[in-house]
Amino acid sequence: MQTITTKFLGATNHRGERIKATTSSGISKTISYPYELSGAQAHIKAARALNESFEYPWTGEYVYTGTDTGYIFMYNDHQHFIYL
16 A cells, blocks of 8 residues: 655745645655645645656545644555455
8 A cells, every 4th residue: 555645834934835745655745835725635736746746656546534744645556455
């Protein structure tokens, strides 16, 4: 199972608000905060931007949940998923 974790980054003296998306293997991409979106939708946009930057983007079903600092997106490849 692959994961993408997102985190809100506040504004600094030189940069506006951003969202950073990072894979479980450490690859990351940061986007400017999309003010036209709200809450989870902004984090979804960051996760999708990271995924689209891959040479072979992940496809399939994503599920997500909130954390104290952002969201975790889990990619289910259906080959390694165990139903309980």
